[in-house]
Amino acid sequence: MPVEVTMAKLSPTMESGQLVKWNVKVGDPVKEGDVLAEIQTDKAVMPMESFDDGTVALLDVQEGDEVAVGQRVLVLAGKGEDPSQLAEQMKGGSAKAEAAPAEKKEEPVAAGAAAGTGAAPGAGAQGASGGPDYGHSTGSATNGQQGGNGNGAAAHGGRIRSSPLARKIAESKGIDLAQVDGSGPNGRIIRSDVEAFLQNRGAAPAAAPSGDGGAGTAPKMPVAASPARETRRVPHSRMRKTIAQRMLQAKQAAPEIHVTADIRMDQIVSLRERLNAQLSKQKVKLSVGDFVTKAVAMSLRAHPGLNATYEADHMVLHGQVNVGIAVALDGGLIVPVLPDADRLGLVEIRQGTLALAEAARGNTLTPQQMMGSTFTISNLGMYGVKQFDAILNMPEVGILAVGATEPRPVVEDGQLVAGQVMTVTLTADHRAVDGAMAAEFVRTLKGFLEEPASMLL
Amino acid sequence: MAVIQYREALNQAMSEEMERDDRVFLMGEEVAEYQGAYKVSQGMLDRFGARRIVDSPISENGFAGIGIGAAMVGLRPIIEFMTFSFSYVAFDQLVNNAANMRYMSGGQFSVPIVFRGNSGIAGNLGATHSHRPEALFSHFPGLKVMMPSTPADAKGMLKAAIRDDDPVIFIEHENLLGDKGEVPDDPDFVVPIGQADVKREGSDVTILTYSRSVMTSLKAADKLAEEDVSVEVVDLRTLRPLDMDTILASITKTNRCVFVEEDWYYCGIGAGVADRIYRAAFDELDAPIQRVAAKDAPIPYNRTLELDILPNVERVVEAVNSVLYR
Numbered sequence: 001m002p003v004e005v006t007m008a009k010l011s012p013t014m015e016s017g018q019l020v021k022w023n024v025k026v027g028d029p030v031k032e033g034d035v036l037a038e039i040q041t042d043k044a045v046m047p048m049e050s051f052d053d054g055t056v057a058l059l060d061v062q063e064g065d066e067v068a069v070g071q072r073v074l075v076l077a078g079k080g081e082d083p084s085q086l087a088e089q090m091k092g093g094s095a096k097a098e099a100a101p102a103e104k105k106e107e108p109v110a111a112g113a114a115a116g117t118g119a120a121p122g123a124g125a126q127g128a129s130g131g132p133d134y135g136h137s138t139g140s141a142t143n144g145q146q147g148g149n150g151n152g153a154a155a156h157g158g159r160i161r162s163s164p165l166a167r168k169i170a171e172s173k174g175i176d177l178a179q180v181d182g183s184g185p186n187g188r189i190i191r192s193d194v195e196a197f198l199q200n201r202g203a204a205p206a207a208a209p210s211g212d213g214g215a216g217t218a219p220k221m222p223v224a225a226s227p228a229r230e231t232r233r234v235p236h237s238r239m240r241k242t243i244a245q246r247m248l249q250a251k252q253a254a255p256e257i258h259v260t261a262d263i264r265m266d267q268i269v270s271l272r273e274r275l276n277a278q279l280s281k282q283k284v285k286l287s288v289g290d291f292v293t294k295a296v297a298m299s300l301r302a303h304p305g306l307n308a309t310y311e312a313d314h315m316v317l318h319g320q321v322n323v324g325i326a327v328a329l330d331g332g333l334i335v336p337v338l339p340d341a342d343r344l345g346l347v348e349i350r351q352g353t354l355a356l357a358e359a360a361r362g363n364t365l366t367p368q369q370m371m372g373s374t375f376t377i378s379n380l381g382m383y384g385v386k387q388f389d390a391i392l393n394m395p396e397v398g399i400l401a402v403g404a405t406e407p408r409p410v411v412e413d414g415q416l417v418a419g420q421v422m423t424v425t426l427t428a429d430h431r432a433v434d435g436a437m438a439a440e441f442v443r444t445l446k447g448f449l450e451e452p453a454s455m456l457l
Numbered sequence: 458m459a460v461i462q463y464r465e466a467l468n469q470a471m472s473e474e475m476e477r478d479d480r481v482f483l484m485g486e487e488v489a490e491y492q493g494a495y496k497v498s499q500g501m502l503d504r505f506g507a508r509r510i511v512d513s514p515i516s517e518n519g520f521a522g523i524g525i526g527a528a529m530v531g532l533r534p535i536i537e538f539m540t541f542s543f544s545y546v547a548f549d550q551l552v553n554n555a556a557n558m559r560y561m562s563g564g565q566f567s568v569p570i571v572f573r574g575n576s577g578i579a580g581n582l583g584a585t586h587s588h589r590p591e592a593l594f595s596h597f598p599g600l601k602v603m604m605p606s607t608p609a610d611a612k613g614m615l616k617a618a619i620r621d622d623d624p625v626i627f628i629e630h631e632n633l634l635g636d637k638g639e640v641p642d643d644p645d646f647v648v649p650i651g652q653a654d655v656k657r658e659g660s661d662v663t664i665l666t667y668s669r670s671v672m673t674s675l676k677a678a679d680k681l682a683e684e685d686v687s688v689e690v691v692d693l694r695t696l697r698p699l700d701m702d703t704i705l706a707s708i709t710k711t712n713r714c715v716f717v718e719e720d721w722y723y724c725g726i727g728a729g730v731a732d733r734i735y736r737a738a739f740d741e742l743d744a745p746i747q748r749v750a751a752k753d754a755p756i757p758y759n760r761t762l763e764l765d766i767l768p769n770v771e772r773v774v775e776a777v778n779s780v781l782y783r
Contacts, residue, residue, distance in 0.1 A: 163742060163743040163744060164739045164740045164741070164742050164743075165712050165740060165741055165742055165743040166743065167740070168740040168741075183782070184744070184782050185782065190743045190744070190782070191712060191743045
C-alpha cells in the first residue's frame with residue numbers, strides 16, 4: 001500500500017507551513033520514526049516524522065515551499081511496490097489532497113475543543129485529540145510518539161541557530177538575529193539570510209531622502225542634519241504575521257461585548273500574604289494572578305456558556321476547563337494552556353503557570369502545551385495597567401483582561417476608605433454570549449475573589 | 458619548459474641537487490642497479506656512481522639509521538622507501554632519532570635528511586601496501602611532511618626538501634608517478650616548504666586537499682562549475698608546517714570548506730586542519746567543515762571495493778553541496 005504523507009498540523013494555529021528542508025530524497029528507504037522533513041510553523045521549526053516504513057517514491061513540494069495543512073507532500077512506496085512506477089501513477093496530487101477541505105472543516109474542533117471530549121479526566125492536554133496531527137493517512141500514531149515530536153521542538157530550544165559568519169555580520173551591522181529567518185538546516189541563519197535582511201532594511205533609509213526632495217523646493221528653515229538614527233524596516237516574523245491575522249480575524253468575525261467590573265481584592269491580598277508566609281518553606285510564592293486564574297476557572301465551571309466555542313450551527317460546551325494564559329514574548333505573544341485549571345490547587349496553578357511561561361519564553365513549548373485552551377486570561381496588572389480590553393482568542397467566546405490590584409478610594413457604608421481594587425474586563429463573543437450572561441459570569445468571578453472562602457463551597 | 462612525468466621530475470630534482478652539492482646521496486632498496494623499483498632513480502647510478510647511488514638490503518631500520526648518522530656528520534642523504542608502508546620498520550629511527558635529534562642535542566646536531574618514497578591507495582596492492590602515513594608523521598614535532606600533486610611541484614618541493622637542514626618526510630603517490638606536466642628547467646626552481654598553492658580559483662567554497670586528492674577535487678570542481686558553483690581548490694603541498702595564511706585567505710573568501718583526503722577519517726590530516734581553521738576563523742564560517750576521506754577499513758585488494766573506499770568525485774560533489782546547503 002502506498003502511503004500519502006500530508007502536511008501536518010504542528011501547532012494549533014497553523015494553517016500552512018514552510019518545508020524548510022527535506023531529510024529524504026526519492027529512493028530513500030524510510031523507517032517509522034525517521035524525520036522526513038523540517039517544517040517551519042508560525043512558532044518554530046519542527047521535525048516531521050514518518051509513521052510508516054517504505055521507500056520515498058515522490059516528493060510533491062520543494063524546499064522553501066509554503067504548504068497548506070493537509071496538502072500531500074510525499075508518497076511512500078510500500079513493500080514490493082516499485083517507487084518509480086508509483087511516482088508516475090501518483091503524480092499531480094491525489095484524492096487525499098482534494099479531500100483536504102472537508103477535513104479542514106473539522107479543524108476548529110480539533111484546535112478549540114481539543115482535549116475536551118474524549119480524554120479521561122485528569123488526562124489534560126495529553127488527551128487523544130490534543131496531540132498534533134501529522135497528517136498521515138494511517139492515523140495509527142500513538143501519543144507517545146507525538147510527545148517525542150514535541151521534544152524535538154524542545155531540543156531546538158530558544159536558541160537561535162546561526163552560523164558564526166552570520167553572527168559576525170549581524171553584530172557588525174547591529175542586527176538582532178531574532179528578527180532574521182534562517183534558511184539553513186534546522187532554520188540556521190546563514191550569511192545570505194542576514195544579507196537579505198540587510199537589503200530589506202536598507203530600503204528604508206534610502207527611501208527617506210526621496211520624500212524630502214519630493215516637492216522640489218528648498219526647505220524654508222535650514223535643517224541641521226540629525227545624528228544618524230536610521231529608520232528601520234523589520235520584516236514580519238511568522239509569529240507576528242499569525243498574530244496580526246488572528247487578531248484581525250477576531251475583530252472582523254466576532255461582534256464583541258465588553259463587561260467591566262471593579263473587584264475588591266482586600267481579602268485576596270491578605271490571604272495571599274498569609275499563604276505565602278506558610279509557603280515560604282516550599283519556596284512557592286503565589287501571585288494575585290494565581291488567585292484570579294483559580295477564580296476564573298471556578299467561574300467557568302459555573303457558567304459553561306463561557307467555556308465554549310462558537311460554531312456555525314452549534315455551540316461546543318467544553319467538558320474541561322483549560323485556561324489559556326497569554327504570555328508576552330520579545331517578538332509577540334503566545335497562549336500556553338493550563339489544563340483542568342478548575343481542579344488545580346493554588347500551588348499547582350502557580351507552578352504550572354511558571355513552567356508554561358518559562359517554556360514559552362524559552363521557545364520550548366510542546367504542541368500539547370499550546371493546544372486546547374477553552375478560555376483565555378490576559379493579565380497586564382504587573383505593568384501597572386488599570387484597565388484594558390482584550391481581543392478574543394478565537395474560536396473561544398471569552399477572554400478576561402486583568403488590570404493591576406492597587407489601593408484606590410472606595411465608598412464603604414457611605415464612608416470613603418482605602419481599599420485594594422482590581423478592574424477586570426470580560427470580552428465576549430456576542431454571537432454566543434449575551435450581555436446578561438457576561439455580567440453574570442463577572443458577578444460570579446467578583447464573588448469568588450471578594451469572598452475567597454466561597455471557592456471552597 | 459619540458460613536459461615530463463612526475464617520476465622524471467623527482468629524478469631531475471635529485472640529480473640537480475646532487476650536481477649542485479656533492480654531499481647529497483641516495484640510498485635504498487633497488488635504487489641503483491635496478492634503477493628504482495618505480496624507475497624514479499633511472500640513470501642515476503651511471504651518472505653519479507655507486508658511492509652516491511647506494512643499493513641497500515631489505516633493512517629499513519638499518520639504512521634509515523645509517524642515513525641519520527650520515528646526516529649528523531655532514532652529508533645530505535636521501536633515503537628511499539620503496540613504498541612508505543616499509544618505513545614503519547624504521548619508525549623508531551624516524552620519530553625518535555631523526556625527529557628529536559636537534560632538540561635532544563641542544564642544537565648541536567642537525568639531521569638534513571629526506572625520507573622519500575611512494576604511498577597511497579593505488580591499484581590492487583592490498584592493505585599493507587596501500588598506506589597513507591602522512592597523518593602519522595605529521596603528528597611528530599621535528600618532522601616536516603610534504604606531498605606533491607603535480608610534476609612541477611614534485612620537482613620544486615623535493616629540491617626544497619633536500620636543501621632543508623632538518624628531516625623531511627616526502628611522500629609521493631604511486632598513482633601520480635606517470636602523470637605528465639610542464640616542469641621548469643631552471644636549476645634553482647624550488648617550491649618552498651610550507652607554501653600551499655591555489656590550484657583553482659573560486660568564490661563559493663574552498664576545497665582543501667593534497668596529493669592525488671587534488672586531482673579528484675579538480676574534477677569535482679569542474680563538475681560543480683556546470684551547476685554554477687564556483688569552487689576554489691587549495692593544494693596544501695606541505696602538511697607540516699601548514700600554510701595557514703593561504704588557507705585562511707581562501708576560507709575568508711568563500712566562508713565554506715570541504716577537506717578532501719585519501720587517508721582515514723579519524724585523526725586524519727583534515728581533522729587537524731579543521732581544528733586550526735575553527736580556532737583561527739570561526740567567525741568566517743557559514744557552515745561546518747565537511748570532510749571526505751577514505752572509508753574506515755583496511756584497504757581491500759578487490760578493485761571494486763578499493764574504489765568504493767576511496768574518496769571520489771561524487772562524494773566530493775556531495776560534500777560541497779552539503780556545505781552550501783544545496
